[in-house]
Amino acid sequence: MKKIITAAEIKEYDRFLRMHFCNCLTGFKSPLLVGTTSESGNENLAIFSNVFHIGADPSTIGMIARPTTIPRDTVANISETKIYTLNHIPLADYEKGHLTSAKYPEEISEFEALNLKAEYIEGFGAPFYADAPLKIGLSLSSITPIKENDTILIIGKVELVEVEEKNLMVTGHLDFSGLRTVASTGLDTYYSTKFIDRLPYAKYRK
Numbered sequence: 001m002k003k004i005i006t007a008a009e010i011k012e013y014d015r016f017l018r019m020h021f022c023n024c025l026t027g028f029k030s031p032l033l034v035g036t037t038s039e040s041g042n043e044n045l046a047i048f049s050n051v052f053h054i055g056a057d058p059s060t061i062g063m064i065a066r067p068t069t070i071p072r073d074t075v076a077n078i079s080e081t082k083i084y085t086l087n088h089i090p091l092a093d094y095e096k097g098h099l100t101s102a103k104y105p106e107e108i109s110e111f112e113a114l115n116l117k118a119e120y121i122e123g124f125g126a127p128f129y130a131d132a133p134l135k136i137g138l139s140l141s142s143i144t145p146i147k148e149n150d151t152i153l154i155i156g157k158v159e160l161v162e163v164e165e166k167n168l169m170v171t172g173h174l175d176f177s178g179l180r181t182v183a184s185t186g187l188d189t190y191y192s193t194k195f196i197d198r199l200p201y202a203k204y205r206k
């Protein structure tokens with residue numbers, strides 16, 4: 001039996017039920033570890049799954065951050081330093097990746113607290129997660145408040161990417177089966193994934 005759930009019913013849900021249900025609606029994501037430093041040099045690592053492709057020329061990526069009604073180290077650090085990294089999470093590290101969402105004080109580095117090794121790539125000032133099989137360095141392009149709920153749209157320009165050569169195909173596709181990164185839904189559920197097919201560009205034919 002199928003169930004129709006209306007906006008009025010969702011509004012009546014208890015806070016946690018609503019949070020889990022609404023966070024699951026858009027399905028699978030690649031949760032990424034966002035690496036930053038504060039202006040005073042404190043490193044920070046936090047898991048974000050609301051991260052999405054915006055455009056390819058220039059290569060641009062967006063992410064949604066929660067409202068800054070409480071201190072948010074990632075948002076503060078990106079605003080200060082204007083650079084950050086996105087790091088795909090190896091399957092083996094999903095539990096540690098999840099733990100980066102805990103509210104660590106500003107002066108505590110999640111890299112150190114969770115024994116996730118920080119790595120710097122020459123010429124780029126923000127920290128990467130050393131074991132990430134796909135690493136992206138970005139410069140801040142814009143920060144836009146979302147009027148609907150005070151969340152924040154952070155848009156960045158891709159400055160560099162590090163990936164194993166064997167997982168980068170001549171066509172430009174990335175082989176995520178080979179990269180063995182984790183996928184997630186909502187705020188607490190993690191999956192491994194399986195390749196199904198790659199299809200040709202879809203053309204309309206009369």
Ligand SMILES: Cc1cc2nc3c(=O)[nH]c(=O)nc-3n(C[C@H](O)[C@H](O)[C@H](O)COP(=O)(O)O)c2cc1C
Pocket residue numbers: 031044045046047048049050051064065066071072073074075098100101102103104184186187188189
């Ligand atoms: C699977 C998962 C996905 C998350 N995605 C986001 C997200 O897209 N945006 C966000 O602001 N917070 C997200 N969070 C919450 C942050 O990880 C959490 O607020 C963290 O404390 C932020 O750290 P910071 O204060 O060091 O920036 C997510 C948490 C989990 C567990």
